[in-house]
Amino acid sequence: MSDAISCGSRLMQLLRAYGVDTVFGMPGVHTLEAYRGMNAAGIRHIGVRHEQGAGFMADGYARMSGRPGVCLLISGPGVTNAATPLGQAYSDSVPVLLISSVAANKDLGMGRGRLHEITDQSQVTAPLTAFSAIASDPEQVRELVARAFAVFETGRPRPVHISIPLDVFKAMDDKPVTRRSARGRPAPVAEDAAEAAKLLASAKRPVIIAGGGSLGASDRLRKLAEMVGAAVVPTIAGKGAIPDSHPLALEATLDRPATQALIASADVVLCIGTELAEPDIWLDGPLPMTGKIIRIDIDAAALARDYDATVALHADSSEAIDMILSALPQVTAGGFSGSNEIASVRATERAALTPLERKHVKVLDALRRALPADGVVYTDMTQLAYTGYAFFPTERPKQWFFPAGYGTLGYALPAAIGGQIAAPDRPVMAIVGDGGFQFTLQELGTAVEQKLPLVVLLWNNDSLAQIRDGMIARDIPTIGVNQHNPDFIKLAEAYGCLTASPQSTGELEAALRDGFSAQRPTVVVLREDAAFLRQD
Known part of the structure; x- marks a missing residue:
């Protein structure tokens, strides 16, 4: 039996047993016991300037x-400040674990006006999580951490x-930590995979809609598309599931008319790991589909x-596509292979760009030339990113991250910091x-403190x-939308940025x-009205 230490210190050992080596946070008087054991557990702490930043960095x-x-984070304001990042992670299916303090057991629900009380x-x-629970003793801390990682790993x-x-x-805790093994994710039913393969093999105009749930199966997805000649349309979360340069790939234009047409x-549409949510299609109702629909998803409700x-x-x-591939005949209908229709749809969408979007594309093309092949972009809710x-x-896969579902402002900078911490050798x-x-x-203070080569x-x-x-457009007065801005260059330099x-x-x-x-x-300020962007 190990020596007794505080539950907060044991928590750090427990997290380390589950592979956690980095925690984003802001120390508070109610979480000090966790910090006592952090160094000994081998966990790196990234200090933030606001609890919302911690949540987005974890995302x-x-x-x-x-x-x-x-x-x-601390209870009360720490939790409510982190609620927006939790909502974004929930919407985009991101495994984020928030650990916070809460009032002592004897004070829970008593309304005594304790510090940070909710x-x-x-x-x-x-409503923003797979589950939210209070651990009433050290044993429940172990139980709830195990359940959390089961959610992350199996569903x-x-x-x-x-x-x-x-x-x-x-509380003193003298029990050693162990990692509980979670069961694997659900396996496809062979008969269903065979039926999907039959539909795809006979399709004349097959289309694959690749959502965020397809990113881990990108190589398999490309092989399947090539075997049946399927056009592949990524959702925003699925961007990169197939290379944009692939002849069967459309761009992430699921919300644009030519792609929707x-x-x-299509006579068969295979939807992989996508809800086909409103931010994916921007229609009042469902996406029009007249062909037979095949769905693959780890979420049964979807x-x-x-x-x-x-x-x-x-x-x-991955398992579902593997099983479909195994059931496909050697010769299929051919689909869009050898056709110029996909290229025509892409050209049609590009030709329909507005003048502002063409200005955006000029900037985006410059970014693409400057960003190394393995570079990663995190974006905020801003027209350039749209x-x-x-x-x-x-x-x-995983080269473009956009807060699509929840659609929060303020996501990109802290999320990019988290991404750079996770992959220090990749341009972000x-x-x-x-x-x-x-x-x-x-x-920016966190990024400077961590000496990150991050470009904003x-x-x-x-x-x-x-x-x-x-x-x-709706003939409404422009109230509250033309704000006074600071001198962003001076502001960034005050933080120590280039x-x-x-x-x-x-x-x-x-x-x-x-x-x-x-x-x-480095903060690069680019004005929308810059003269060189007005030039054709």
Whole structure:
């Protein structure tokens, strides 16, 4: 039996046993016992400037690494500040573990006005998590951590919140830590896979819609598409599931008319790991599909939602595609192979770009030239990114991260910090707008402190432009959308960042390349009305 230590110290050992080596957080008087044992457990702490930043960093870390991102925060305001990152992680199926303090067991629900008190803290985050629970003793801490990692490893990887009462943090714990093995993800039913293979093999116009749940099966997905000649349309979360340069690939234009028309004409549509949610299609109702539908999803509820599927496989996408490939005949109908129809649809979508979107594409093309092949982009909710999720070329999975479902502002900078921490040898950049940047810009301090070669491209139009444009289109007064901005260059320099204000495409590319090799962050401010962007 090991020597007794505080439950907070034992918690750090427990996390390490589950493979956690980094925690994002802000120390508080109620979480001190966790910090007591952090160094001894071999866990690195990344200190943040705001609890929201900790949540987004954990999200960005998880998306890049494929491992759960962990944040450690105080009860009350720490939890409510982290609620927005939990909502984003829930919407985008990201494994984030929030561990927080909560009032001592004897004070729970008593309304005594204790510091940071919430009447029922677990209920605050319950709608934003796979589960939110309070550990009443050290044994329940072990139990709930095990359950959290079971969620991450066996099902749809949504966030989890574990609250630990103050008296439990301090309680002595003499039991050694062990990692419990979770069962694997659900396996496909062979008969269903065979039926899916039969439909795909006979299809004349097969289409695959590749969602975020397909990213881990990208090689298999490409092989399947090539065997049956399927056009592949990635969702925003599925961007990179197939290289944009592949002749069967459409860009992430699921929300655009020509791509939707192609899908409507398909005789078989295979949907892999996608809800086909509103931010994917931007339609009032379901995506029009007249062909037979095959769905593969690890979330059983998604298989029965909104669409009538001819075949539904409740399974991990890799295993399901493998089984379908094994059941395919050697000769199929051919589909779109050898056709120029996909290239024509892509050209049609590009030709329909608005003048503002063409300006965006000019910037995005410069970014693509400057960003190394293994580079990664985290984006905020900003018009440049709205164009970019469709038209920024990617050749690999997990190179473009966008907060699609929850749609929060302020995501990109802290998430990119988390991504850079997870992959220090890969070039990482954040695309932010002037409005959203001000939600979390204080995390520049974290990036400087960690000496990250992170590049932040700030798209500045002195407004909340998407909302402003919507007001103008509806003949609504432009109230609250034309904010006063600071001098972003001086602000970034005050934090210790390098800065650039490019006045040409060449200067933009040079600033980005220099930033990726720097020993601290670089903020590149690019005005939407820059003269060189007005030139054709």
